[in-house]
Amino acid sequence: MIPQTMKAAIYEQYGDPDVLRYADFPVPTLARGEALVKVHAVALNGYDLMARAGRYKPNKGRFPHILGGDFGGELVALDAEAKTDLPLGTRVTSWWVLPCGYCDQCTSGHPNRCSRDYRYLGAHAHGAYAQYVKLPAHHLIPLPPNVTFEDAAAFPNAFGTAWHMVVKRANVRPGETVLVNSASSGVSMAAIQICKLIGARVITTSSSDWKLDRAKALGADDLVNYNTVDFVDEVLRLTNKRGVDCVVEHVGGDFLGKSLRCLTRGGRVVTAGGTKSYDCTVQVNFIFHKELSIIGSNSATKHDLEAMMPMLDDGRLKTVIDRIFPLSQAAEAHRYLEAAKQFGKVLLKVEH
Amino acid sequence: MIPQTMKAAIYEQYGDPDVLRYADFPVPTLARGEALVKVHAVALNGYDLMARAGRYKPNKGRFPHILGGDFGGELVALDAEAKTDLPLGTRVTSWWVLPCGYCDQCTSGHPNRCSRDYRYLGAHAHGAYAQYVKLPAHHLIPLPPNVTFEDAAAFPNAFGTAWHMVVKRANVRPGETVLVNSASSGVSMAAIQICKLIGARVITTSSSDWKLDRAKALGADDLVNYNTVDFVDEVLRLTNKRGVDCVVEHVGGDFLGKSLRCLTRGGRVVTAGGTKSYDCTVQVNFIFHKELSIIGSNSATKHDLEAMMPMLDDGRLKTVIDRIFPLSQAAEAHRYLEAAKQFGKVLLKVEH
Amino acid sequence: MIPQTMKAAIYEQYGDPDVLRYADFPVPTLARGEALVKVHAVALNGYDLMARAGRYKPNKGRFPHILGGDFGGELVALDAEAKTDLPLGTRVTSWWVLPCGYCDQCTSGHPNRCSRDYRYLGAHAHGAYAQYVKLPAHHLIPLPPNVTFEDAAAFPNAFGTAWHMVVKRANVRPGETVLVNSASSGVSMAAIQICKLIGARVITTSSSDWKLDRAKALGADDLVNYNTVDFVDEVLRLTNKRGVDCVVEHVGGDFLGKSLRCLTRGGRVVTAGGTKSYDCTVQVNFIFHKELSIIGSNSATKHDLEAMMPMLDDGRLKTVIDRIFPLSQAAEAHRYLEAAKQFGKVLLKVEH
Amino acid sequence: MIPQTMKAAIYEQYGDPDVLRYADFPVPTLARGEALVKVHAVALNGYDLMARAGRYKPNKGRFPHILGGDFGGELVALDAEAKTDLPLGTRVTSWWVLPCGYCDQCTSGHPNRCSRDYRYLGAHAHGAYAQYVKLPAHHLIPLPPNVTFEDAAAFPNAFGTAWHMVVKRANVRPGETVLVNSASSGVSMAAIQICKLIGARVITTSSSDWKLDRAKALGADDLVNYNTVDFVDEVLRLTNKRGVDCVVEHVGGDFLGKSLRCLTRGGRVVTAGGTKSYDCTVQVNFIFHKELSIIGSNSATKHDLEAMMPMLDDGRLKTVIDRIFPLSQAAEAHRYLEAAKQFGKVLLKVEH
Numbered sequence A, B, C, D: 001m002i003p004q005t006m007k008a009a010i011y012e013q014y015g016d017p018d019v020l021r022y023a024d025f026p027v028p029t030l031a032r033g034e035a036l037v038k039v040h041a042v043a044l045n046g047y048d049l050m051a052r053a054g055r056y057k058p059n060k061g062r063f064p065h066i067l068g069g070d071f072g073g074e075l076v077a078l079d080a081e082a083k084t085d086l087p088l089g090t091r092v093t094s095w096w097v098l099p100c101g102y103c104d105q106c107t108s109g110h111p112n113r114c115s116r117d118y119r120y121l122g123a124h125a126h127g128a129y130a131q132y133v134k135l136p137a138h139h140l141i142p143l144p145p146n147v148t149f150e151d152a153a154a155f156p157n158a159f160g161t162a163w164h165m166v167v168k169r170a171n172v173r174p175g176e177t178v179l180v181n182s183a184s185s186g187v188s189m190a191a192i193q194i195c196k197l198i199g200a201r202v203i204t205t206s207s208s209d210w211k212l213d214r215a216k217a218l219g220a221d222d223l224v225n226y227n228t229v230d231f232v233d234e235v236l237r238l239t240n241k242r243g244v245d246c247v248v249e250h251v252g253g254d255f256l257g258k259s260l261r262c263l264t265r266g267g268r269v270v271t272a273g274g275t276k277s278y279d280c281t282v283q284v285n286f287i288f289h290k291e292l293s294i295i296g297s298n299s300a301t302k303h304d305l306e307a308m309m310p311m312l313d314d315g316r317l318k319t320v321i322d323r324i325f326p327l328s329q330a331a332e333a334h335r336y337l338e339a340a341k342q343f344g345k346v347l348l349k350v351e352h
């Protein structure tokens, strides 16, 4: 029995974490092809903070707004024209991208770079900081038995982005050596595991030894604290001057140019972000002389997420969860994430 | 009958064009596997000027030195262990790269990025500013009937580099739109023709209208004078805001970042140089959001050259020759090229 | 002003050409997202004959049925939710495949191999042997000025299938040599032109010299009459025993195995049919020893068709039309096609 | 101190195992670029039996001949022009292919399909059934500490062939499902491990349950005894009718066609042999309708072997050795292998 009203963490103006209010809100009404999911856990992402603060305004001032793109829940209702075979009651997560579905990019297998109407769940549309969330039914992904709702919430953005970078865009092969920049980000923690799963050797960097220890536990082979050594020198030393085959990059600033200097001939940097800066200086003579490549990667496709489900189920991939707050403390959780001391995902648990 | 002494343009110290001296020099003695070619025409390349002036010192101070990597001539002698089926008398040109042949790059099909001992004919080894030149026999490429010695000399570096960029590295496909930066360089003139041959649409840029007229004669579809309009704006206008699929780049400096802004989603810049500057600033958010790529390309393989021979023969590809000097006026030819007013290759004709 | 009733060539039972009846029929009513096109020309395809005779029953006995997947016409009406920017009045053709749009294949860029509900216009759904046809609006492709309604009808299946084989699946590169089997089929006539457009050398085979003459006019470089010589021997002779890089195949039977024997090391056969037989014997030792590939190709994507429009417009690609009948003589046209003496497409002209 | 005479298992005519004679033979003399290795272990391969019996005559009747392509030993001498950085005393194995080094295939990264002079160590040239073997120095691969001489001998052909199939030719990706035909062959045992290393799911088939148990111990996820069930049906059942992404095939005969029927849309069969038969019947309509591929794979490159060394060293890949005979019992070992009851490699130990 689906209620008409639900609890949700809503906000009605851009601002600091206090704008998030735990309140009653109408349960979403399904449009054509949509599914309704009873949410049990939802994850915070970096862009939640920006969308709440208004530094990024995908909701274009339409209030109240509900954040939340990554969740675990239970399928409880389907529109008559829903394109899915999943029965009601299925434990699910979903692909958070909401592309147009018919532009050139969407129809050629690249909905993650939709050129017409590129939207995210919880950013442009109401998300899962709520007891119920609706979305296109064919975006749902069923959870295998050993994947908990918390795993399901902690998983999509971090692992999807990392898989798309490593497997789809960079095509990392077994026996290659990969440098993963900045081990403690969600994407890096996923990338380290994925590279190891593929049979690659992983070197990773971080600013502190305790984070590197955590990265080692996730499988990293070699650790570089870039506060104590020059990471380019150290990577060249660790590879007997050969350099690495691939760098997984999302820091930007001077890291892009330095990453190029870590590469062997024919190597590639795959980049999905610029948390430090979008302005990057590169030496183009390195690029052409050694035939290097810089490859952009944007979010993930549904297939990227589906491919990992068996690996989450049998433990070859593991989500990293730092802390779980109740949904009613969404503001507190935002403050915690803004303090940037976590190692792993910050989640909200949704009670019913 | 091969003489013991030949005429050559030699130099015995780095310096201005006058260091080039037309003099007698011993005909090269063949080492194992080598061939001797009677030279009829040889081309100047940009790096000849640098190697003569000493801004680039591949000969490491070993004098006298003879420049010249691109030539047309006649096969006149072969070492007993030469790895070739070509009979003496064959009209030939050659691949100018002299790689180690057994490093990881060489044995995996990338001798153009040899990691051990990367040498060029006429740069690290004596070249073809001479009546005779020797080189590994398996580097020789026979000339089809309609390819003259002058074509053979004008062809390798410019067309080889362009083919490697367009066909091997960027894999330009029919129906794509390609922006070729700086139409009047040798590589660009070749790239324009190759892109048209493949069935692509070509937009090209230059600093002057007369060069653009020449580019149009080579097949370019759309012309942009970047001294009179912003080329990014103009490329977006010419493509109805979509952008191009590929940019052929070798200018560097701000051209690399601007080239990225000309690309459609999933597009790529292939780069083989930085004539303006090696320091390039790029906006990494463009790269990852649109899943763009920057792809380095270095010189060419022998296969790249061989693939074009039938096209040179039947006129689908045409060399562009600006002016031909006699070998005895090599210094004059260097001065002419340094003045940078040519459109096309500058050649030396070798008399016997 | 759109009428309620139109003329169409309908049939109400499987049978010989006489089952096709020129009759009044209701103009289609648009469902969600659909477009209505006023048809001016429609082409016959081989599968029309099979679907009429009942050897292939995509309409599953639902009568009356209307054939016709390839057409040229004018956009005259759009459903309110149509996903297109084309204004009414646009001259159009369309992509004839009607995939599910959300299965794994559809969402990964391969709607041409949809795994859930793979349908064709005019086969599973009512087609364009009629004054009006309806279809999903986002399947429409606008016609450039020089592409006539007849070109538009003659183009999609033949050129789409050939482009998908040559460009998408086999990735034929400039300078390669391609063998196109059986020159006189619609797909082969398109493949010959596409391979030439890309800068490849084309060898083609046929059973009669006059068909080979026509193939030569379309650009084929070398001609082999397989009734007078062994085509494998002849291909090896024409390539100095090296063999070809690619074979474009749709004959099947013994042609698949023979095609493998025409290949050089690393070469590939791309196949889209088996008009002679689906049962093919191959020598697997050829395949593994020379690292050959056999690559399947199925119909085309909308992008394949769109990519060729500028080339049809400027004449780099040319449709080949054998004969045009009025729509009222559809039965006659079927009889003509069954006689198999045409060279090129057989069309129906639709008057209003 | 290298002796002038060594012990070797030689034969002087084609015939049954008894032709192999343990005898004194001159230690090989090094030609230009060659290395001499003191052999400690050498493996039997299937083609040894054929080359001894004369069903395959790579030595073209030149006797006496010495078999043996896969070995572990110690580098003891180098010609002055040897292209290697390895010091004397290095523990080594080698790449067993002896290509021409300069044909089109060799210079484009495919020496494993050399088109001029394709030779194997121990087949066309004297091999390692001896106390010493010579070969081109740049073919040597150093052994990491945990890789024994026996591992080194058991490894090259089986793992090299499997790696080339799975990684280079089929590009198996994590999350894919792979069917490995005939689990008990050396290539299959390697392929199972390599597919698991990459993060794929493995289904394997065999004719007996005890072999399947061994395959399970190597990591196979699902087991099919093709003597008790139809393997096509069972593979489709195990994949919920979807089929597998890739089949690793070397059986030939009806297995090739059946393997195609196990594939999902877009899937591929990679084949490296035809132990049952080279004549294979395939249904080409499966191939084109589902866009399947058949991909040939031939032996391996040196890089394939090098890439696996760290994995052999740390135990991610394990050689499977059935039994070790002394070199003096080479004939006995051949008889044992001909009985075909082994599971894993049969080796010869070489004493000094």
Ligand SMILES: [Zn+2]
Pocket (backbone or CB within 6 Å): A099, A100, A101, A102, A103, A104, A105, A106, A107, A111, A113, A114, A115, A116, A117
């Ligand atoms: Zn889209």
Ligand SMILES: [Zn+2]
Pocket (backbone or CB within 6 Å): B099, B100, B101, B102, B103, B104, B105, B106, B107, B111, B113, B114, B115, B116, B117
């Ligand atoms: Zn090298």
Ligand SMILES: [Zn+2]
Pocket (backbone or CB within 6 Å): C099, C100, C101, C102, C103, C104, C105, C106, C111, C113, C114, C115, C116, C117
């Ligand atoms: Zn579908």
Ligand SMILES: [Zn+2]
Pocket (backbone or CB within 6 Å): D099, D100, D101, D102, D103, D104, D105, D106, D111, D113, D114, D115, D116, D117
């Ligand atoms: Zn070779």
